[in-house]
Amino acid sequence: MxxxxxxxxxxxxxxxxxxxxxxxxxxxxxxxxxxxxxxxxxxxxxxxxxxxxxxxxxxxxxxxxxxxxxxxxxxxxxxxxxxxxxxxxxxxxxxxxxxxxxxxxxxxxxxxxxxxxxxxxxxxxxxxxxxxxxxxxxxxxxKLLSIKTIKGKLAQYILSRARGNYFTFEINQTQLAEYFGIARPSLARSLSEMLEDKIITFKKNEGEILNMNALKELVVS
Amino acid sequence: MxxxxxxxxxxxxxxxxxxxxxxxxxxxxxxxxxxxxxxxxxxxxxxxxxxxxxxxxxxxxxxxxxxxxxxxxxxxxxxxxxxxxxxxxxxxxxxxxxxxxxxxxxxxxxxxxxxxxxxxxxxxxxxxxxxxxxxxxxxxxxKLLSIKTIKGKLAQYILSRARGNYFTFEINQTQLAEYFGIARPSLARSLSEMLEDKIITFKKNEGEILNMNALKELVVS
Missing domain, CATH: 2.60.120.10 (Jelly Rolls)
Known part of the structure; x- marks a missing residue:
C-alpha cells in the first residue's frame, strides 16, 4: 500500500x-x-x-x-x-x-x-x-424514481445524457435496472419497444435519438 | 431588514x-x-x-x-x-x-x-x-420512492419516525402526498385502511403503532 x-x-x-x-x-x-x-x-x-x-x-x-x-x-x-x-x-x-x-x-x-x-x-x-x-x-x-413509467424513466435518463442527438450509457443494463428500481427484463422490453417504434437506436451502450418529440412525450405520459 | x-x-x-x-x-x-x-x-x-x-x-x-x-x-x-x-x-x-x-x-x-x-x-x-x-x-x-405500494411508503415513513410505539407527522397530508409523489386521496384511503385494520391509530398528526409486525410487513409486501 x-x-x-x-x-x-x-x-x-x-x-x-x-x-x-x-x-x-x-x-x-x-x-x-x-x-x-x-x-x-x-x-x-x-x-x-x-x-x-x-x-x-x-x-x-x-x-x-x-x-x-x-x-x-x-x-x-x-x-x-x-x-x-x-x-x-x-x-x-x-x-x-x-x-x-x-x-x-x-x-x-x-x-x-x-x-x-x-x-x-x-x-x-x-x-x-x-x-x-x-x-x-x-x-x-x-427525479427518475418520480417518473411512473419505465419508458418515461428511460427517456429522462437518455435526455439527461444526450449531447445533441447522441447518448452513451455509462452503466450496463443490469446496473441501470437497479438504478431505476425495476426488474431487468422489464427494462429490456421497454428498450426494445423504443427501438421498434424508431424513437432511438441503441447498440453496445451507445445510441442516437431518432424522434426527439416522441422521446420527450414519454417522460410526461 | x-x-x-x-x-x-x-x-x-x-x-x-x-x-x-x-x-x-x-x-x-x-x-x-x-x-x-x-x-x-x-x-x-x-x-x-x-x-x-x-x-x-x-x-x-x-x-x-x-x-x-x-x-x-x-x-x-x-x-x-x-x-x-x-x-x-x-x-x-x-x-x-x-x-x-x-x-x-x-x-x-x-x-x-x-x-x-x-x-x-x-x-x-x-x-x-x-x-x-x-x-x-x-x-x-x-428509499421511500423505491417502495412500490402507498401503504409500504406510509409504513416506512412511520417506522422511521417512531419513538417506541408513538409517532408524529411533521407535515400535513397534502405535503406528505407530494413528498411520496402520489395523489392526496390515495394517501387518505391507504391511511384509513391502516386504521380500519387496527395497524395504527392516528389523529391530528400524532399516532400510535398497534401492530408492529403488520406494519413492517407492509414495507416489503
Whole structure:
C-alpha cells in the first residue's frame, strides 16, 4: 500500500504536489486492510473518521426497518465512503459497507479532517465538490424514481445524457435496472419497444435519438 | 431588514456571539428584496454566491427536459438556498426559485464564503452539517420512492419516525402526498385502511403503532 494513492481520490486529487507532504503530516491517519466479505462499516456505526477506499471495491447495503436488505451501490477505489455523514447531525453510517475483494482503507480522524479543511483550500474545495456532486446524483435519482413509467424513466435518463442527438450509457443494463428500481427484463422490453417504434437506436451502450418529440412525450405520459 | 437575522439561519447559528462582528466584516455581502412572484433564481443560472433567505418563503420548481413543471419544495426563511451547488462541478441552480411572498435575500460571494469556511470553524461545521442533513433527506426520499405500494411508503415513513410505539407527522397530508409523489386521496384511503385494520391509530398528526409486525410487513409486501 502506498499512502500517496490517497491523492488519486476525488476529494484529494487537486491538492498541489508542493502541499502533499505537509498535508500527510497533518493527518494523523491510519491504514487497514480487509479481506473479501469483511464488513468495513456497519449500518448505524458512528462515522468518526473519513474513510478513503484506496484499493479494491465494496458494496453498500441498507437493512430496512422491516428487515429486508436493499442493495444500494458498488463503489470502486479510489473513493471516499460516506464523506457527507462525517458532519451530519446524525453521524451514523446509513449502510453496511462490505468488501467485494481485498480492500485497503485509510482512516482520517475527524479532527484531522477539520484541521485540513481549514488550512488547505484545495482539500476544502475537493470535499465540498464531492458532496455537491453527490447531492446532484441523489437529486437526479429522485427525479427518475418520480417518473411512473419505465419508458418515461428511460427517456429522462437518455435526455439527461444526450449531447445533441447522441447518448452513451455509462452503466450496463443490469446496473441501470437497479438504478431505476425495476426488474431487468422489464427494462429490456421497454428498450426494445423504443427501438421498434424508431424513437432511438441503441447498440453496445451507445445510441442516437431518432424522434426527439416522441422521446420527450414519454417522460410526461 | 436586519443583517443579524443571518445568524438565525441553520448554517450560521452556531457562530459564537463574540465572532459575529468579524464574520460580517469578512463577508462582502449584499442584500436584495423581492416581490411576491419574482424569480430569485432561474434553473441553469450559475450559482456564484451563497443565497441566504432572511425573510419570506419561496417555492422551487424544476422544468424537466420534456418541458413539464415539477414542484420540488417550499422553503421558509431563514434558510440557505441550494448551498451544496455553490461548490458543485456543475454549479448551476437545479431549479427555479420563486418568491411566494415578499422576500429578503442576502448574497455572500463565493470568495467570501471560502474565506470564512477556512477561518471560522463554527461556520465550516454548520455548512457541512447542513449539506449532510440534506444528503440524509434525499437518501430517505429515495428509499421511500423505491417502495412500490402507498401503504409500504406510509409504513416506512412511520417506522422511521417512531419513538417506541408513538409517532408524529411533521407535515400535513397534502405535503406528505407530494413528498411520496402520489395523489392526496390515495394517501387518505391507504391511511384509513391502516386504521380500519387496527395497524395504527392516528389523529391530528400524532399516532400510535398497534401492530408492529403488520406494519413492517407492509414495507416489503
Amino acid at each position: 502506498n499512502i500517496n494513492d490517497l491523492f488519486l481520490c476525488p476529494i484529494c486529487r487537486n491538492i498541489p504536489l508542493s502541499e502533499r507532504e505537509s498535508f500527510l503530516n497533518g493527518l494523523n491517519y491510519h491504514l487497514k486492510t480487509y479481506k473479501k466479505g469483511a464488513f468495513i462499516a456497519r449500518q448505524e456505526d458512528p462515522v468518526e473518521a473519513l474513510y478513503l477506499l484506496l484499493s479494491g471495491s465494496v458494496k453498500t447495503e441498507m437493512i430496512s426497518d422491516a428487515g429486508t436488505v436493499l442493495n444500494i451501490e458498488i463503489i470502486k477505489a479510489p473513493k471516499p465512503l460516506a464523506p457527507a455523514f462525517l458532519f451530519a447531525e446524525n453521524n451514523r453510517f446509513p449502510v453496511d459497507v462490505i468488501a467485494l475483494e481485498a480492500c485497503e482503507v485509510v482512516f482520517l480522524p475527524k479532527k484531522s479532517v477539520m484541521l485540513q479543511l481549514s488550512s488547505n483550500e484545495a482539500f476544502l474545495r475537493g470535499y465540498m465538490a464531492f458532496n455537491s456532486n453527490r447531492t446532484n446524483f441523489l437529486s437526479e435519482r429522485i | 436586519n443583517i443579524n437575522d443571518l445568524f438565525l439561519c441553520p448554517i450560521c447559528r452556531n457562530i459564537p456571539l463574540s465572532e459575529r462582528e468579524s464574520f460580517l466584516n469578512g463577508l462582502n455581502y449584499h442584500l436584495k428584496t423581492y416581490k411576491k412572484g419574482a424569480f430569485i433564481a432561474r434553473q441553469e443560472d450559475p450559482v456564484e454566491a451563497l443565497y441566504l433567505l432572511l425573510s419570506g418563503s419561496v417555492k422551487t420548481e424544476m422544468i424537466s427536459d420534456a418541458g413539464t413543471v415539477l414542484n420540488i419544495e417550499i422553503i421558509k426563511a431563514p434558510k440557505p438556498l441550494a448551498p451544496a451547488f455553490l461548490f458543485a462541478e456543475n454549479n448551476r441552480f437545479p431549479v427555479d426559485v420563486i418568491a411566494l411572498e415578499a422576500c429578503e435575500v442576502v448574497f455572500l460571494p463565493k470568495k467570501s464564503v471560502m474565506l470564512q469556511l477556512s477561518s471560522n470553524e463554527a461556520f465550516l461545521r454548520g455548512y457541512m452539517a447542513f449539506n449532510s442533513n440534506r444528503t440524509n433527506f434525499l437518501s430517505e426520499r429515495i
